[in-house]
Every structure is written in C-alpha cells, then in structure tokens.
Amino acid sequence: xxxxxxxxxxxxxxxxxxxxxxxxxxxxxxxxxxxxxxxxxxxxxxxxxxxxxxxxxxxxxxxxxxxxxxxxxxxxxxxxxxxxxxxxxxxxxxxxxxxxxxxxxxxxxxxxxxxxxxxxxxxxxxxxxxxxxxxxxxxxxxxxxxxxxxxxxxxxxxxxxxxxxxxxxxxxxxxxxxxxxxxxxxxxxxxxxxxxxxxxxxxxxxxxxxxxxxxxxxxxxxxxxxxxxxxxxxxxxxxxxxxxxxxxxxxxxxxxxxxxxxxxxxxxxxxxxxxxxxxxxxxxxxxxxxxxxxxxxxxxxxxxxxxxxxxxxxxx
Amino acid sequence: xxxxxxxxxxxxxxxxxxxxxxxxxxxxxxxxxxxxxxxxxxxxxxxxxxxxxxxxxxxxxxxxxxxxxxxxxxxxxxxxxxxxxxxxxxxxxxxxxxxxxxxxxxxxxxxxxxxxxxxxxxxxxxxxxxxxxxxxxxxxxxxxxxxxxxxxxxxxxxxxxxxxxxxxxxxxxxxxxxxxxxxxxxxxxxxxxxxxxxxxxxxxxxxxxxxxxxxxxxxxxxxxxxxxxxxxxxxxxxxxxxxxxxxxxxxxxxxxxxxxxxxxxxxxxxxxxxxxxxx
Numbered sequence: 001x002x003x004x005x006x007x008x009x010x011x012x013x014x015x016x017x018x019x020x021x022x023x024x025x026x027x028x029x030x031x032x033x034x035x036x037x038x039x040x041x042x043x044x045x046x047x048x049x050x051x052x053x054x055x056x057x058x059x060x061x062x063x064x065x066x067x068x069x070x071x072x073x074x075x076x077x078x079x080x081x082x083x084x085x086x087x088x089x090x091x092x093x094x095x096x097x098x099x100x101x102x103x104x105x106x107x108x109x110x111x112x113x114x115x116x117x118x119x120x121x122x123x124x125x126x127x128x129x130x131x132x133x134x135x136x137x138x139x140x141x142x143x144x145x146x147x148x149x150x151x152x153x154x155x156x157x158x159x160x161x162x163x164x165x166x167x168x169x170x171x172x173x174x175x176x177x178x179x180x181x182x183x184x185x186x187x188x189x190x191x192x193x194x195x196x197x198x199x200x201x202x203x204x205x206x207x208x209x210x211x212x213x214x215x216x217x218x219x220x221x222x223x224x225x226x227x228x229x230x231x232x233x234x235x236x237x238x239x240x241x242x243x244x245x246x247x248x249x250x251x252x253x254x255x256x257x258x259x260x261x262x263x264x265x266x267x268x269x270x271x272x273x274x275x276x277x278x279x280x281x282x283x284x285x286x287x288x289x290x291x292x293x294x295x296x297x298x299x300x301x302x303x304x305x306x307x308x309x310x311x312x313x314x315x316x
Numbered sequence: 317x318x319x320x321x322x323x324x325x326x327x328x329x330x331x332x333x334x335x336x337x338x339x340x341x342x343x344x345x346x347x348x349x350x351x352x353x354x355x356x357x358x359x360x361x362x363x364x365x366x367x368x369x370x371x372x373x374x375x376x377x378x379x380x381x382x383x384x385x386x387x388x389x390x391x392x393x394x395x396x397x398x399x400x401x402x403x404x405x406x407x408x409x410x411x412x413x414x415x416x417x418x419x420x421x422x423x424x425x426x427x428x429x430x431x432x433x434x435x436x437x438x439x440x441x442x443x444x445x446x447x448x449x450x451x452x453x454x455x456x457x458x459x460x461x462x463x464x465x466x467x468x469x470x471x472x473x474x475x476x477x478x479x480x481x482x483x484x485x486x487x488x489x490x491x492x493x494x495x496x497x498x499x500x501x502x503x504x505x506x507x508x509x510x511x512x513x514x515x516x517x518x519x520x521x522x523x524x525x526x527x528x529x530x531x532x533x534x535x536x537x538x539x540x541x542x543x544x545x546x547x548x549x550x551x552x553x554x555x556x557x558x559x560x561x562x563x564x565x566x567x568x569x570x571x572x573x574x575x576x577x578x579x580x581x582x583x584x585x586x587x588x589x590x591x592x593x594x595x
Contacts, residue, residue, distance in 0.1 A: 026419040028497045033410040033425065036466035043463040044432055047443035054442060061446070107337060110330050117331075123581050124338045127345075130577045130584075132526040134544040135566035138551050139344045142351055142559055150347065153364045186341060190585055243436065246528045253552050260552065273529075276438055281533060286442055293438040300436060 055290035065287075072291035082292065084267060085275040086299060088173065092248075092271065093241040095177035096184075101233060103185045108192035109222065122193070125186025133183070137250035140179045141166065166255055169268035176247050176269055188233050195229030196222065231311050238307050242300045245273040272296045345570070351563035359559045375564040382554060382561055384539065385568070388546035393572075395457050395542060396524040399464045403520045404513055406466035411474030412505050416487060432468045437529075445533060459534040460542070464524065470516050477512040478505065515587040518580040525573055543569050 055073070058066040076082055107125065111118055128136070143150050144165040152162035165171040199222065207217045223230075248271055252264035261278035263270025270278075276296060280289030351359060354369035379385060413419075414426055444463060445454070453459040482505050490504050506513070528544045535541045538549060550565050577584070 029413045029417050029419045032413045032497070032501075035406040036410050036429070036468070036471060037425070039463060039466050040428075040432055042447070043440060043444055044435065046447070047440035048435060050443035050446070051439050061449075103337075107334070110334055113330065116327075119582070121334055121338065122585055124341050126581070126585050127574075127577070128341050130522055130573055131345075131570055132528075132544055132547075132573065134526075134528050134547045134551075135348075135569045136344060138547065138562055138566045139348045139351075141551075142563065143344065143347055148359060148361070148364055150364050157363075182340070182344070186337075239436075243438070249528075249532075250548055250551060253548065273438060276441075277529075277533070280442055286446075290442055293442070296438055297436050 051290040051293055054287055055294055057287045059286045060284045061286045062284075068287060072288050075288070076291050076295050081267065081270075082272075082275060082295065085263075085270050085272045088263070088267075088269060089242055089244065089271040089299075090303075092173050092176050092180075092244065092269075093238070095173060096180035097234075097237045097241055099177075100181045100185050100188060100237070101230070103181070104188035104233070105192055105226075107185065107189035108196055109218070111189065111193050112196045122190055125189055127186070128183045129187040131183075133246040134250050136183065137179060137247050140175065140182075141251050144171075144175045144178075166251065167265055169266060172248075172252065172264045172269035176244070176251060179247050179251070180241065180244065184237070188237070191233055192226065192229055195226050199225045227311065231308065234307050234311060235304055238304050239300060242303060243273050243296070244271050245277070248274055249277075272299065348563050348567045348570070351559055352567045354560055356558045356560050371560060372564070375560045376568075378558070378561045379550075379564045379568070383546045383550050383565070385543075385546070385565070388541050388543045389569075389572075391457055391541065392525055392543040395460045396521050398457075398461045399524045400517050400521045402461070402465035403467060403470050404517055407470035407516065408474050408478075408506065408509070408513060409501065410466070410471045411478055412482075412501050414471065415475045415478035416482060416484070416505075429468050429471060441530070441533065444530075448534065454534055455536045455540065457542075460524075460527070460531055470520070474509070474512060474516060478509055481508050481512065511583065512587075514580065515583050518576060518584055521576060522573060525576075 054065075056068055056070070058068045058072075111121055144152075146152060146162065146164045146167065149165070151165065155162050163171050165175045203221050203225075204217060207221055212220065248263050248269045249261065252262070252269045253260040255264045256262040259278050259282045261270070261274045261282060263274050272292075273296065276289060276292045279285050279292055350365055350368055352375055353372040354365055355371045355374070358365060358369055358371070414422070448454045448459045453462070486504055486508075487500060490500050495503065526544065527542075528548070531542045531545050532548065535545055541549070547562075547565050547569055551562050554561050
C-alpha cells in the first residue's frame with residue numbers, strides 16, 4: 001500500500017479533537033465518494049457474504065433453504081466434473097498463454113527496432129482486443145468448421161488430414177486457445193513495447209561496445225529489465241484466462257444438446273466458469289453453485305501466487 | 317557502416333513478420349465480410365470462398381427477420397452510454413476526493429477500494445441475481461446499468477491521474493475566490509483531466525458493449541436483450557444452418573465498436589500501456 005503514504009498536502013485539515021463537528025465539516029466529501037460504496041454494499045460486500053452463507057445450504061433459488069453444513073464442499077472435492085473443468089481450464093490457459101507471451105514479446109522487440117509505421121502496426125495489433133468476444137467466437141467457429149472452414153481447407157490443400165476441431169477433446173481446446181491468443185497477443189505486445197521503451201538506450205550502446213550479440217543482449221539486458229512488465233502480463237493473463245467463459249460458451253453452445261454451458265462433446269471444453277453457470281442456472285442448484293464459485297476463487301488465487309513466485313524467483 | 321543492401325535486408329526481415337502478424341490480426345474481420353456476402357449454399361461449397369460475394373443485402377434482410385437487431389442494438393447503446401456517463405461522474409467525483417482532500421477514515425476507505433478491486437466476479441453472480449429477482453429488475457436493462465455505475469478500477473485510475481494533473485495551487489486559489497467543493501470539481505478539476513475522462517469513457521463503453529456473461533443470465537426475456545445476447549441466440553438457432561445470417565450479425569455488431577476505436581485508438585493504446593508500466 002505504498003500509494004497510501006504519498007497523499008498530497010491537505011487542502012482541508014482534519015480536526016480529530018472534535019469528531020462530531022468534523023463529520024459535519026466533511027459531509028460533502030463523504031457524499032461525493034458514497035455512490036461507489038453504496039453500490040459496493042449492495043452488489044459487492046453483501047454478495048460475497050451471502051454466497052459464503054449459501055454455500056453451506058441447499059437451495060434451488062425458489063423454495064426454502066436447507067442447512068447443508070460442509071456437504072457441498074465435500075461433494076465439490078469428489079466431483080469429477082469439477083476436476084475435469086479445472087483440468088480443461090488450465091490446459092486451455094497454458095495453450096493460449098505461453099505462445100501468446102512468446103509472440104507478444106517477439107512482436108514488441110521488432111516494433112521497438114522498426115521505426116517506420118510503428119503506430120500503424122500498434123493499431124492493427126490492438127484491433128482484435130476491442131472486438132466483442134461473442135462476434136469473434138462466431139467467426140472463429142466458422143474458420144475452424146470441419147467441412148467448410150478455412151483451416152481445414154489449408155490442411156487439405158497441403159495434403160494433410162482435416163481435423164474435427166469442435167468435436168474432439170484436443171481440437172476444442174486448441175480452437176479456444178487460438179481465439180484467446182489471437183485476441184490478446186497484440187494487446188500484450190503493446191504493453192511489452194511500453195516496457196521496452198523505459199529501458200535506457202545507453203545500456204544497449206554499452207552492450208554493443210562489449211561485443212554482445214542480439215541474442216545475448218536480449219537475455220542479459222532486455223529480459224531482466226522487462227520482468228515487472230512480464231509479471232503484470234502474466235498475472236492479468238492468469239486471472240482473465242482462468243475465468244474464461246464467453247469463448248467456449250459461444251464456440252460450443254450448439255455442439256451438445258444437454259446444456260449450452262456443457263462445453264462441447266464429453267465436456268472437453270467446459271471451463272470452471274462454464275461449469276459454475278451450468279450448476280447454478282441450468283440445474284438451479286444455487287447452494288452448490290456458490291461452493292463452485294468459491295472453489296474457482298481458490299484455484300485462481302493459488303495459480304496467481306504460483307505464477308508470481310516463479311517469475312520473482314527467476315529474478316534473484 | 318552497414319551497406320544499403322544489408323539494411324534493406326534487415327528492414328525486410330523486420331517488416332515481413334510484422335506484416336504477417338497484421339494479416340493474421342485482420343483475417344477474421346475479412347472472413348466475416350466474405351461469409352456475410354455469400355448465400356449458405358455458396359458457403360458450404362469447396363474450396364471455401366476467399367472473395368466477397370453478392371448476397372449481403374439478402375443476408376441483412378434475413379438477419380432483421382431472425383432477430384430484433386435494432387432493438388437489441390438500442391438496448392446495448394442505452395446500457396453502454398448510461399453506464400459510461402454514470403461511471404465518469406461517480407468515479408471522477410470519488411477520485412477527486414481521494415486525490416486532493418484529507419478527511420477522517422480516508423486511508424481505511426481507500427484500502428477497502430483496493431481489496432474490492434480484487435474480488436472475482438463469479439462470487440457475486442448468484443447473490444446479485446437473487447437480489448435483483450427480489451426487487452424485480454431481472455429482465456430489464458436496470459439490472460445491467462445500476463451495479464456497473466461506479467467501479468474500483470475507474471476510481472483508482474482517475475485518482476492516479478488527478479494527483480499529478482491537478483495542481484494544489486490552482487485549488488487553493490479557487491478556494492480563496494470562494495469556490496465551494498462542487499465548483500472546484502466542475503470548474504477546476506474536470507477541465508484539466510479531460511484526456512483521462514476520454515480514456516476511461518471509451519474503455520468503459522467498450523467493456524459494457526462487449527459484456528456477455530451477466531446480460532446472458534440477467535436478461536431473462538429473450539425478446540428484450542442486448543446485442544451480444546441476441547447474437548448468441550442467433551448462433552444457437554442458425555449457427556449450424558445459416559452461416560451467412562450469423563456472420564452478417566457478427567459483422568454488423570462489430571461496426572459501432574470499430575468506430576469508437578477509430579476515434580479513440582491513439583488515446584487508448586497510449587494510456588493503457590502507460591498504466592501497465594507504471595503499475
């Protein structure tokens with residue numbers, strides 16, 4: 001909380017000796033910040049407390065709540081569908097994130113040295129990120145379609161077998177990961193580029209004087225100094241990637257008959273958040289849904305800590 | 317000195333992969349154009365079409381028959397503009413207070429804000445749904461607008477911006493002139509932070525326009541939904557039968573966003589990257 005210590009010089013000085021008068025003196029300031037806190041009470045604090053309470057109950061959203069103790073969490077631990085969704089989520093995340101970070105970094109290094117058309121490239125690479133996931137997932141569904149998709153046409157064109165992308169366990173995961181990589185590589189490249197531009201150019205100058213090649217320069221200077229940016233990108237990718245919902249939902253909603261949240265044949269594209277929506281809103285199991293939500297929260301926190309540690313340790 | 321030939325080869329080596337990247341970034345948009353201009357029998361032929369066809373207007377007509385396109389676009393516009401307006405007002409007011417004033421409990425309240433920033437969305441989905449079902453907001457756009465009317469990210473981001481952008485001397489001078497809090501906010505703070513408001517506004521608008529999970533759950537009346545939900549319905553009913561219609565819908569839904577992006581691209585890319593490096 002270093003930010004808290006850097007508060008600017010006070011315009012109005014607090015008077016701790018007369019609290020009652022103080023409250024009256026500052027009422028306009030409290031009023032000015034109140035909308036956020038009121039909304040937070042209604043849609044933030046209360047929900048978090050209520051979802052904890054709910055996870056110890058059985059409830060279909062309409063009837064009376066029944067106390068269930070820890071049984072929802074016990075069931076969660078032995079629920080193979082939930083574990084399946086954790087596995088799917090992590091595989092899709094890894095398939096998307098590592099190529100994405102690699103490609104984004106390479107792109108950023110190239111943009112940093114190519115002077116011409118830099119701002120044009122930046123706009124072109126950022127474009128995928130501003131488009132709606134729903135619209136673009138529909139487009140990707142058609143690009144990866146089995147019979148008339150362009151990916152299979154290319155595969156056939158070079159003499160390879162076509163793949164049933166949206167009907168096989170790995171095909172589904174690769175398609176979702178391809179969509180995420182497409183949407184986020186340019187965004188992360190622009191963030192890496194901003195990080196690269198903070199590295200003083202005389203460091204590169206000195207490295208060249210010492211006879212370092214481009215590869216050596218990258219690993220000895222660029223990568224270590226880019227670590228804070230890499231950490232930011234990794235944490236954001238983890239938090240958003242592990243909560244993916246729209247991509248698999250839209251891509252796979254028509255591939256099974258049992259639920260639009262099923263995540264394709266064999267549930268092989270069902271992410272954790274899809275499973276949460278299926279349990280809560282298709283099965284009307286609000287109590288178990290709340291327990292699943294806390295399970296997701298735990299997985300995301302654990303995963304973020306692990307990632308953070310990995311990047312930090314390499315820095316020492 | 318590198319030879320002219322060498323530097324040209326270097327330029328090609330740099331620009332070739334960058335151009336390939338640009339093509340990959342742009343291809344899905346091009347593909348949507350191709351698909352939305354062909355009839356479904358043309359789409360299902362082999363080899364796939366790579367040039368635009370002639371059935372665009374027919375697809376648009378069929379699209380308008382299949383879903384209430386303008387009704388749902390109006391809903392999306394209503395939600396995105398209302399939320400953007402409210403977020404700009406509430407977030408900038410709160411940010412101004414946190415950036416420039418001292419009052420009892422400030423540290424605690426701001427600390428809370430930072431914690432709230434990190435609470436994941438799923439935890440509040442069920443209780444939010446239950447509360448809104450009780451007060452009768454489920455099915456209406458109010459369910460989308462009210463919870464999004466102020467947010468921790470915007471307050472935090474605007475506060476950082478205001479701390480350096482608004483000079484204390486300016487506030488002191490306006491106070492000597494007898495300006496009260498609201499006048500200071502309106503006449504001193506807001507004019508200075510206009511570029512920051514533009515970034516937050518565009519960012520909020522695009523986020524709301526693209527929001528999908530919560531609208532899908534909260535808008536229970538299938539005839540009164542936002543554009544993203546309508547698109548998803550269209551994909552669910554026509555996705556395997558008529559690509560042309562679905563693609564036309566996807567393409568038309570992208571256009572308003574591309575316009576907003578075209579207006580604010582420079583601002584968005586610059587400010588976003590700055591924030592990431594600073595943070």
